[in-house]
Each structure stands twice: as C-alpha cells, then as structure tokens.
Amino acid sequence: MDSMASKPREATGSDLSEQIKAATKDVHVRAENTQLMLNYQKGLITQTQYKLLLCSLYEIYRALEDELDRNAAHPAVQPVYFPQELARLEALERDLEHFFGPHWRTRITVPAATHRYTQRLREIGKSSPGLLVAHAYTRYLGDLSGGQVLGKITQKSLGLSGNSGVSFFLFPGVTSPNRFKQLYRSRMNSIELTEQQRRDVLDEATTAFELNIEVFDDLQKLLSITEEASSEKGNDATSKTLSKTFSSSPALQLALAVGITMATVAMGVYAF
Template sequence: MLGLSFCPTDLSELLKDGTKESHDRAENTQFVKDFLKGRIKKELFKLATVALYFTYSALEEEMDRNKDNPVFAPLYFPLELHRKEALIKDMKYFYGEDWKEKIQCSEATQHYVDRIHHVGQHEPELLVAHAYTRYMGDLSGGQVLKKVAQRALKLPSTDEGIQFYVFENVSNAQQFKQLYRARLNALDLDKSCKERIVEEANRAFRFNMQVFDELDKIGKSLTEEAQEGGLPVHDGRGDLRKCPYYADKLGKAAPGCPYHAAVAMAKQPLVQLILAACVAVAAGAAAWYMM
C-alpha cells in the first residue's frame, strides 16, 4: 500500500475509472473505427475539424472566463493546451482565407457548445470535466489519429491540416499528463463535487459520441466524386441542398483527383500493410480518448 501514489478519492482516478465505459463506447463508434482503419474521407475530416473548432472556441472562452476561479485555475494551461489558434490554421488550410464564411456549427456540436457555455457561466467546477475529457484525449489517442489522417489523406509532412494535434509547447506528453493529473488531485473539492465532475465527464463523452454519429451519417451521403469538389448543404435528414456543414457548391472531381489516386494506392499491398500497422498502433494506444 505504501507504494501507491494515489488513493481512491483522487479525482484523476475517479475520472479514469468512472469514464472507462464511456471510453469504450466512444472507441467503438463507427466513425472512430473507420478513422483508425484509415477509412476517412477528406470532406468528412474537414467537417470533424469544423466541429472541433466550435467546441474548442467555446471551451477556451469559458476557460479564459474562469482562469482565476479557484475551482478551475490550477488547470489553466493556455500556452500548452489551447487549440483554437491551431484549429484556425487548419480551417485556413482546408477552406481558404474566407473560411469563416464557409463553415457552420452542426446541430450535435451546437448542443455540446451550449452545455460548455452553461457550465462555464453557472457551474465552473464542472468545466474541469470538459477540459479533462478533451485535452487528455488529445495528448493520448489523438496523436494516433494525427498519423492516420496524415497518411490516409496524404496531408503534407509539415503538418498542414493537422495543426490541432501538434502541441508545440508540450515537450513530453506523458510528463505533462502526470502534471495535469496532479493538479486535478490538488483541487479543493468535496466528494459530492467530484462525483458531479465524473458525471459531467461522462456527459461530455456522450456529446462527443453524438458528434461522431452525426459525422458517420453525413459520411454515408458523401460520394467519391464529391470528395474534392465539396457538397451542397445538408441537414442530416436526406436533403443535400440543406446541409449546414457545406458551403462549397457541388462539383465533380477533376481528372487525376488525389482522392482517386489515394484509393488506387490503398489497394496496393504495401499501403494496406501500413494502414494495418496504424490500426495496431491505435489499438495499443486505446484510440481517441484513452488515457
């Protein structure tokens, strides 16, 4: 017993144990499973990035609001963790300088955003759950997704389009996560508050899974020809002309479309072997949110 560095009341352990089932469910959503296998369409990856932009914009706005609040202040690491500026770079890469005019917040993402704002303004202690769920996942399984996306979508080796996954000011992710957990455990919270934070973390996972399911439904409507040219607006109910996620007009892929080249390359044994290796690594890293 003397060798243990934590106790059953440590918030980091309560969160890890209390969200394990949610971890497992998130890993087994169809969107995440397809992603890990390298079966991610470029337009869908762009939409996932848009969802992240709106989510982190809300999260970091509320974190800034509560940076001096003792129930959250010890977890305020803007230099090391904040993702909004990185996501803006990704938006510019995928959508161009006028990216703001080409994106909209999806229905599932809006529910997530609304909850984050409510928590930040009315129950700031629960903001801990949302920060933990997002950033610890980004520093863990998110690094696997970065490599899968870079290979599957043939993104530049200089990390354009995946700046979200690049933590320039975190030199050692494992050490930083240990620091973050230590800060979690040092928060002056009673048992009831800790239980509410765990409950909120599970709620955060549910919001993420709803976004995944939404993306999966949209992905099924994407055709190969529309991959590079964009799609009209779609509300998730079958009418592509009403999509809130697409601003580009429907277009056909030009000859020599990179997507078709990628499909052809994916059929080659060597590439299939690489993708299989990615899946194996991902399983070991326990996917998107595994700590």
C-alpha cells in the same frame, strides 16, 4: 461549484483523475467501438469529412477556451489552466485557413449537436465553472494522448505534406506528453472538492461522452437509410446517391463531422 475550494477535501479513496477514468470506462468502450472510430483508425477518412471535423472542433474549443479564459482565476480552473501548452484555437484556425482559404470564417458550418455541446460549455462556464474541469480533462488530455496517432493517420489518408492541415494534433508547447500528463493529473487531483462536487464533475465527464454517442447514433441511422436506398440501384448509383445526399443534406454532413469529433475524443482517454 463556485465555492469549490472553500471546503476541506474529503477522502474518496482515489484521485479525481482516476475516478474520471473509472467513471467513464464503460461509455468510453462504447465510443471507441463505434464503426466510425474503427474506420478512422484504418485511415478511412476523406478530406470533406476532415474539413467538417475541423469546423466542429473549432466551435467546441472556442467555447471551451473562452470559458476557461474567463474563469482562469476560479479555484477549480486555475490549477489546470495551461493556455500556452494546451490551447487549440489558433492551431485550428491555421488548419481551417489551409483548407478553406483566408475567408474560412464565412465557411464554417456548425452542426446542431456541436451547438448543443458549446451551449453546455457556456452554460456551466457561467453557472458552474468547476465543471469545466471535466471537459478540459477529457478534451485536452484525450487529444494530447491520441493526437500523435490521429495526426499521422490523417496525413497519410489525405496525402498531406509536413504539418499543413494537421496543426490541431501538434502540441509544440509540450516537450514531453507523458510528463505533462502527470503534471496535469497532479494539479487536477489537488483541487479541493466536496463529495457532491466530485460527483458532479464525474457526472459531467460521463455526460460529455454520452452526448457524442447520441450524435453518432443519429448519424448511423442517417447513413443506414442512405445505404439501403442506394444499394438497390447498384454501386454506381450508390456513389451518386451518397454524393448527392452529402451535398444536399447539411444535417448529414454535420452529423458526420460530429461523429468524427467523438472519435477524436475517444481515441486518447485510456492513455490518461
């Protein structure tokens, strides 16, 4: 992938952005039809869940933006490198400080699945920077497309006033999301790829979704076990059991955060 622009672009029948959309269509449908995704759209999200989501997003974007910054001059990255318009790290830091206070960095909790995802980002940043295009496209344009909706849902669900706690969903550097997405697609479609390199990018985009779905499947199993055990003791016992489980089980808390992170990714992809 390092020589991505060194060979002439081969005819493929459609632009890279359209090919990514087509290649991830089935996996996207699977992601958006998860129960957690549907619940989020209904406004069924707690502050605890949202705070854990922010922790996961912070680690993901820290890895992604570190690698994009480090590879900004790479021929595949440079055309889609828009740090002023798209960078999310500072916004996430403001949100984390809002909920956790000035010492929020000491309270960040990172789930194993998020750690695996960040490892993947750092791995390809070093060995195959061209694959970062797939992650940047699915993350940034997904959040830009679905962010406005999710931001309003989050504000209403958590009773937040103004933009406090929801900076992640705001893109002050983008005056027109639709026009910017057109520009982004055009720049991405201009990247010169061999047939194999194109396949690699498409596979990487699909992998990003698959990893999130695997995390969600694990979360569903954990939640099902908890609910089955609690239902035998009545509604009051259910609430106590769930409360105890979330407070005593970091794995369950973290899986929940990643599940919601997956929902955030799924929200906007078809709006590309």
